Amino acid sequence: MNVSPQAWIVVADDASISGLLEAARPLATTVVALVVGRRSVADAVAASGVDRVVWFGEPSDGTPVEAYAPAVGRAIAAAAPRVVIGPATDAGRVLLGGVAAATQAVVLVGVTSLSLDGDQVVVERAVNGGIALRTDRVVAGTAVVALTSGSAVPSGAPVAVEETDPGALLGVRVTARRVSERVGVDLGSAKTVVGIGRGLKARDDLALLEDLAQAAGGELACSRPLAEGVDWLAKERYIGISGQTITPDLYLAIGISGQIQHMVGVREAKTIVAVNSDPKAPVFRECDFGIVGDLYSVVPALAAAFRSARS
Ligand SMILES: Cc1cc2nc3c(=O)[nH]c(=O)nc-3n(C[C@H](O)[C@H](O)[C@H](O)COP(=O)(O)OP(=O)(O)OC[C@H]3O[C@@H](n4cnc5c(N)ncnc54)[C@H](O)[C@@H]3O)c2cc1C
Missing domain, CATH: 3.40.50.620 (HUPs)
Incomplete structure (x- = not known):
């Protein structure tokens, strides 16, 4: 060089x-x-x-x-x-x-x-x-x-x-500063993260995932469409190339197809478990454990299993 x-x-x-x-x-x-x-x-x-x-x-x-x-x-x-x-x-x-x-x-x-x-x-x-x-x-x-x-x-x-003299500056001034509302989430240090994607049919159904995250002692995250498309979750919660990169011990990818733009954000997770109704979903090529099934029945079963394992 x-x-x-x-x-x-x-x-x-x-x-x-x-x-x-x-x-x-x-x-x-x-x-x-x-x-x-x-x-x-x-x-x-x-x-x-x-x-x-x-x-x-x-x-x-x-x-x-x-x-x-x-x-x-x-x-x-x-x-x-x-x-x-x-x-x-x-x-x-x-x-x-x-x-x-x-x-x-x-x-x-x-x-x-x-x-x-x-x-x-x-x-x-x-x-x-x-x-x-x-x-x-x-x-x-x-x-x-x-x-x-x-x-x-x-x-x-x-x-x-x-x-040195900068000469003429642009005519812009700061007239007010406001601190933006912080979303109380620290995905970066979470040991368990539950990610939900477009497999979710309605905003109200997020309660199912919140329950799973609570049972697993983890944080709730999502794919980009849920935060920047339908806005069901805060932008701070989406994972991927243009969102957060996380390094949890366990990442649960639920109703997420596993597009590369999402998966680059979870590659450093120690264990990835995917739940998807489509056996050909790309996420199954990137996970450690895969469950082919409807999230509406698998998620409550997983939550119950976490609760019983932790009790
Ligand atoms: C420049 C660029 C940057 C991007 N950055 C990001 C990023 O940072 N993060 C990100 O996430 N995306 C990003 N994207 C978007 C990305 O390409 C995908 O479109 C997005 O990740 C898909 O989200 P998804 O998996 O939730 O949805 P989909 O791809 O629609 O997948 C939904 C999945 O849910 C499954 N499903 C449906 N119903 C059920 C059910 N009842 N039970 C179980 N499974 C079910 C389906 O089989 C499907 O696999 C980016 C795209 C571009 C072009």
């Missing part, structure tokens, strides 16, 4: 940049961090192992990170680095959009690996909901890449923070 002279990291008011730094370091002899946000963030980034820090100054009250998108675009277009890496967060994507607009590039998202091959930046990405990998080669201009930002980087000897 060759090394290009400069890679730039865009920091969106959060110094947790280990993922960005790890990706940038092998690609370039110099890694420059362009920091939007508070001085404390710029100071933490300056001690994270980058070679230069350029900071746009303390944002005024009510100025969101996103307002700096044109400023970030101008700074990076002037430097014309070969690679720009930013966080795949909501704010990060807006800033990278500013870079893409200023450098006439596209923002590459879903990136799983990044390398240089001669003059070309080679970007591997997950596409089609994560079921395929695609390789793009950026043959000229700037490669603008959104990546998982990672964690905070242990501090070392700091470099100087260079303050």
